[in-house]
Amino acid sequence: ILLPPQQRAAPRGVASSRLLSSLAVLEQRDGKLNVASLAAVTAARRLGGSVTGFVAGGPGIRAVAEEGLAESYAPMLVENIKNGGYTHVMTGHSAFGKNLLPRVAALLDVQQISDIIGIESEDTFVRTIYAGNAITTVQSSDNIKVITVRGTAFQSGAAEGGSAELVEGVDPKAENMTEWVSEDLTKSDRPELSTAERVVSGGRGLKSKEDFDRLIPPLADALGAAIGASRAAVDSGFADNSLQVGQTGKNVAPQLYLCAGISGAIQHLAGMKDSKVIAAINKDPDAPIFQVADVGLVGDLFEKVPELTQKLKG
Numbered sequence: 001i002l003l004p005p006q007q008r009a010a011p012r013g014v015a016s017s018r019l020l021s022s023l024a025v026l027e028q029r030d031g032k033l034n035v036a037s038l039a040a041v042t043a044a045r046r047l048g049g050s051v052t053g054f055v056a057g058g059p060g061i062r063a064v065a066e067e068g069l070a071e072s073y074a075p076m077l078v079e080n081i082k083n084g085g086y087t088h089v090m091t092g093h094s095a096f097g098k099n100l101l102p103r104v105a106a107l108l109d110v111q112q113i114s115d116i117i118g119i120e121s122e123d124t125f126v127r128t129i130y131a132g133n134a135i136t137t138v139q140s141s142d143n144i145k146v147i148t149v150r151g152t153a154f155q156s157g158a159a160e161g162g163s164a165e166l167v168e169g170v171d172p173k174a175e176n177m178t179e180w181v182s183e184d185l186t187k188s189d190r191p192e193l194s195t196a197e198r199v200v201s202g203g204r205g206l207k208s209k210e211d212f213d214r215l216i217p218p219l220a221d222a223l224g225a226a227i228g229a230s231r232a233a234v235d236s237g238f239a240d241n242s243l244q245v246g247q248t249g250k251n252v253a254p255q256l257y258l259c260a261g262i263s264g265a266i267q268h269l270a271g272m273k274d275s276k277v278i279a280a281i282n283k284d285p286d287a288p289i290f291q292v293a294d295v296g297l298v299g300d301l302f303e304k305v306p307e308l309t310q311k312l313k314g
């Protein structure tokens with residue numbers, strides 16, 4: 001277990017009545033840091049006070065798979081939180097964060113604050129409800145604030161540079177009843193959906209898996225984009241579940257979100273409306289997606305998508 005960066009942050013207008021000290025829990029896989037998880041560092045720095053990054057694992061410590069087990073990770077993290085006297089614990093609102101932090105909050109007997117998009121002060125945070133249709137400001141009176149942060153709301157901190165000191169954490173090696181069996185990861189050469197600069201998404205308008213596979217990947221490749229899908233496309237078997245964008249899928253905020261055959265239901269918009277440029281292809285001029293799109297193309301996607309792909313390639 002490695003307990004690294006001590007960074008002294010410049011307080012950003014957050015009044016500090018006591019010493020703030022945050023622990024940003026970072027994700028790693030095969031010894032490689034998940035850069036998206038650095039959003040937790042950005043959020044912690046915005047709070048002010050000292051920031052410590054926490055990474056479990058590393059060469060020669062434990063098998064990576066075992067560290068991935070939230071049942072063993074949570075008690076170890078809690079031990080390190082108590083040892084370090086942290087006031088705030090933050091991590092990304094990813095599958096990792098969503099699996100780990102509720103366990104940590106329960107062990108610390110505090111209320112977790114999920115998926116924040118803003119920080120008002122050391123105890124007051126902003127988060128969305130009703131699929132992003134309302135914004136709430138919540139205040140916590142717990143002594144340790146356990147928080148997951150929305151990656152698209154806080155830019156990832158720099159992965160390199162700085163002069164952080166490396167400190168070893170503690171590993172209580174708690175016994176637990178869960179055994180690691182195996183994991184099956186989707187392999188893709190394309191950019192990771194949640195962090196991609198460009199995303200090309202397809203919806204029910206694609207009609208079939210064959211058409212989805214024939215039209216969407218070439219357009220995504222021409223743009224160097226990740227592939228996304230609506231829930232209707234996922235439920236119809238056109239695309240893998242891991243590609244779903246929206247309230248019950250992934251949150252994305254790329255520079256370009258280009259979608260075809262997606263109507264723009266609020267649950268879909270909840271996952272992509274923070275994209276810098278939204279471009280939509282839909283045959284229905286009244287499709288709600290055009291209300292949020294910066295660029296709209298009314299037409300048949302079966303013509304327009306191959307045409308666009310050709311133009312981009314040429």
Ligand code: FAD
Pocket residue numbers: 202203204205206229230231232233244245246247248249250260261262263264265266267268271281282283284287299300301302
């Ligand atoms: P549709 O709404 O059927 O739209 C298809 C669109 O394709 C239409 O606008 C049509 O005009 C267009 N089209 C058809 N043929 C063509 C053509 N040839 N050329 C061009 N355009 C064409 N949805 C999500 O996406 N993500 C979520 O995370 C999510 N979570 C949900 C959570 C809950 C609790 C609930 C209740 C729903 C959720 N949904 C989610 C579902 C959501 O409400 C919509 O049903 C879904 O987004 C619709 O997907 P779609 O736009 O692909 O399909």
